[in-house]
Amino acid sequence: MKLRPSEGNARWWQLALLVALLVGWQLASRNQQFAFFLGEPVQVAGRIWSWFMPFAIPPNPLFPEGLAGNADIYLHLGTTLLETVLAFVIGTVLGLACGLWLALAPTASLVFDPYIKAANSMPRVILAPIFALWFGLGIWSKVALAVTLVFFIVFFNVYQGVREVSPVVLANARMLGANQRQLLRTVYLPSATSWVFSSLHTSVGLAFVGAVVGEYLGSARGVGYLILQAEGTFDVNTVFAGIVVLTAFALLLDAIVGVLEKRLMKWQPRSGETEKI
Amino acid sequence: MAAHALELIDIRCTFRAKDDHGQRYTAVADTTLRIAGGEFVSVVGPTGCGKSTLLNVGAGLLEPSSGSVRVFGQPLSGINTRAGYMFQSEALMPWRSALDNVRVGLQYRGVPDGQAREQAEAWLARVGLAGFGDRYPHQLSGGMRKRTALAQVLALDPDIILMDEPFSALDIQTRQLMENEVLDLWAAKKKAVLFITHDLDEAIAMSDRVVVLSAGPATHPIGEFEIDLPRPRDVAEVRVQPRFVELHTQIWNVLRDEVLKGYAQQLKGAR
Numbered sequence: 001m002k003l004r005p006s007e008g009n010a011r012w013w014q015l016a017l018l019v020a021l022l023v024g025w026q027l028a029s030r031n032q033q034f035a036f037f038l039g040e041p042v043q044v045a046g047r048i049w050s051w052f053m054p055f056a057i058p059p060n061p062l063f064p065e066g067l068a069g070n071a072d073i074y075l076h077l078g079t080t081l082l083e084t085v086l087a088f089v090i091g092t093v094l095g096l097a098c099g100l101w102l103a104l105a106p107t108a109s110l111v112f113d114p115y116i117k118a119a120n121s122m123p124r125v126i127l128a129p130i131f132a133l134w135f136g137l138g139i140w141s142k143v144a145l146a147v148t149l150v151f152f153i154v155f156f157n158v159y160q161g162v163r164e165v166s167p168v169v170l171a172n173a174r175m176l177g178a179n180q181r182q183l184l185r186t187v188y189l190p191s192a193t194s195w196v197f198s199s200l201h202t203s204v205g206l207a208f209v210g211a212v213v214g215e216y217l218g219s220a221r222g223v224g225y226l227i228l229q230a231e232g233t234f235d236v237n238t239v240f241a242g243i244v245v246l247t248a249f250a251l252l253l254d255a256i257v258g259v260l261e262k263r264l265m266k267w268q269p270r271s272g273e274t275e276k277i
Numbered sequence: 278m279a280a281h282a283l284e285l286i287d288i289r290c291t292f293r294a295k296d297d298h299g300q301r302y303t304a305v306a307d308t309t310l311r312i313a314g315g316e317f318v319s320v321v322g323p324t325g326c327g328k329s330t331l332l333n334v335g336a337g338l339l340e341p342s343s344g345s346v347r348v349f350g351q352p353l354s355g356i357n358t359r360a361g362y363m364f365q366s367e368a369l370m371p372w373r374s375a376l377d378n379v380r381v382g383l384q385y386r387g388v389p390d391g392q393a394r395e396q397a398e399a400w401l402a403r404v405g406l407a408g409f410g411d412r413y414p415h416q417l418s419g420g421m422r423k424r425t426a427l428a429q430v431l432a433l434d435p436d437i438i439l440m441d442e443p444f445s446a447l448d449i450q451t452r453q454l455m456e457n458e459v460l461d462l463w464a465a466k467k468k469a470v471l472f473i474t475h476d477l478d479e480a481i482a483m484s485d486r487v488v489v490l491s492a493g494p495a496t497h498p499i500g501e502f503e504i505d506l507p508r509p510r511d512v513a514e515v516r517v518q519p520r521f522v523e524l525h526t527q528i529w530n531v532l533r534d535e536v537l538k539g540y541a542q543q544l545k546g547a548r
Binding site: 166171178266 | 357364
C-alpha cells in the first residue's frame with residue numbers, strides 16, 4: 001500500500017493529522033502554565049460530554065473528579081440555532097425582496113445607491129449595542145445583528161442576478177406573452193434564486209457568526225453566552241469546548257445547505273458531468 | 278386584397294452610442310417589407326447589416342425611429358402578440374425542463390395546467406423529442422435545444438413566425454433535417470414566415486421569396502426574387518435542380534458586392 005497522501009487515502013491522512021495535533025496539544029498541556037492558556041484536549045472532551053450527555057462518569061485516572069452528566073447545553077444550543085435560522089430566513093427574504101425591487105426600479109436604485117454602499121461598508125458588528133438597546137437582551141437583538149449580515153450578501157447577489165438575466169431569455173419570455181408579474185415569477189425570480197443559492201453557504205455561515213457574536217456581546221443564554229461566562233472565570237477548557245461545538249454545528253449547517261442546493265439546483269450544469277442519453 | 282400578415286413601412290432605426298450621445302449609427306433606413314399571410318419570406322444580407330434589427334422591429338421588441346409596423350392591417354404597439362420569435366442564440370429558460378419550457382407560453386396565456394401539459398407534450402413529440410420532456414436544456418444537444426425552442430414557439434400557434442438565423446449554430450446534417458421539418462410544419466399550417474439568414478442556399482431552398490439587403494450602415498432592400506421552385510421541397514435535393522442554381526447565381530450577383538462592402542467596412546472598423 002502506498003503511504004504518500006493521495007486521493008484514495010486522504011481521509012486517513014486527515015485523521016492522522018488530527019490525532020497528531022491532539023496528542024501534541026495534550027503533551028504540551030502537561031505543563032501547568034501551558035494548560036492555563038491552551039487548555040487540555042481531554043478536559044475539553046470531558047466538558048463536551050457533560051454538556052451533551054445525561055449520564056455521569058465515576059472518577060477514573062483521566063478524570064480524577066469524575067464527570068457530571070448535566071446535558072445542559074441543549075437550551076443554549078437551541079437558542080443559538082433558533083437565532084441563526086430566524087436571521088437566515090428573515091435576512092434572505094428581505095434581501096430577495098429589496099434586491100428584486102431595486103434591480104427592477106432603476107430610479108429607486110439610483111437614489112438609494114450611495115446609502116446601500118455606505119450601509120454595506122459599515123462594520124455592522126458595531127450595531128450590536130444599538131440592537132441590544134432596541135430589542136433587549138433576548139434573542140431578537142441577535143437576530144437583528146445576524147440579519148444585517150445576511151441581508152447584504154443576499155441583496156447584492158439578487159441585485160446582480162436580476163441585472164444579469166440573459167436578455168434573450170427575457171425577450172423570449174416577452175414574445176411568449178409574459179406580463180410583468182409573470183416575468184417576475186418565471187424569469188427574474190428563478191434567475192435571482194440561482195445567485196442566492198451560490199451565496200447560501202456564506203450567508204448561513206454569517207447568520208451563525210451574527211448570532212454567536214450577538215450573544216457574546218450581551219445575552220442570557222446561547223453558546224456565545226457560555227463562552228463569555230467561561231472566559232470570565234478563566235475556564236479555557238470550556239471556551240475551547242464551545243468553539244468545538246460551534247464549529248461542528250457550522251459544518252452541519254453547511255452540509256444541510258449543500259444537500260438543499262443539490263436538490264433545488266439540479267437544472268444547473270456541473271462541470272465534468274456527462275449525461276448518458 | 279386581404280391585409281398583409283406583416284408590413285414594415287419606411288422603417289428607419291438609428292441608435293445612439295451609450296457613452297457618446299453625439300455618435301449615431303443608422304442600422305436600417307427606408308426599408309419597406311410586406312409579407313402576405315402564409316408566405317415564407319427570407320431576408321439575406323451580409324453579416325452585421327441589421328437583419329436582426331429589422332426582425333426585432335417586426336416583433337415589437339424594438340421601436341423604430343421612424344416608420345410604421347402593421348400586423349394584419351392593424352398598427353403595432355408594444356409586443357407583437359400574433360408573432361412567434363425563434364431566436365438565434367439560446368433562449369430557453371435553463372431552470373425549466375424542456376416540457377416546462379414549451380408549456381410556459383401556454384401558461385402565460387392562461388391555458389389550464391392539464392391542457393397546457395397535453396399540448397406541450399404533443400408539440401415535443403411533433404418535433405421528435407417525445408420522452409425528453411423532463412430534461413433540462415443543458416442536458417440536451419444543440420439540435421435538441423433548437424427543436425425545443427421551435428416547439429415553444431409553435432405551441433402558441435402564432436400567425437406570424439419570425440426566425441433569426443435559427444439554425445446557424447447547428448452542424449450541416451442536423452440543419453438540413455431541421456429545415457425540412459420546419460418546411461413540413463409550415464406546409465401543414467401555412468403561417469407567414471419571416472426568416473433571417475446569411476446562408477443563401479438555405480434562403481432559396483426554403484422560401485417563396487428572397488429579399489436581399491445591402492451592407493450596413495443604413496441597410497435597405499436592394500433586390501427581391503420570387504423563388505418558383507416546386508413544393509414540397511427537400512432542402513438537400515432542391516440544391517441540385519438547374520433552376521436553383523440559376524436563381525442562386527442571380528441572387529449571388531446582387532449579394533456579392535454587398536458582402537464585399539460589408540467585409541471591407543468590418544476591416545475598417547477593426548482597425
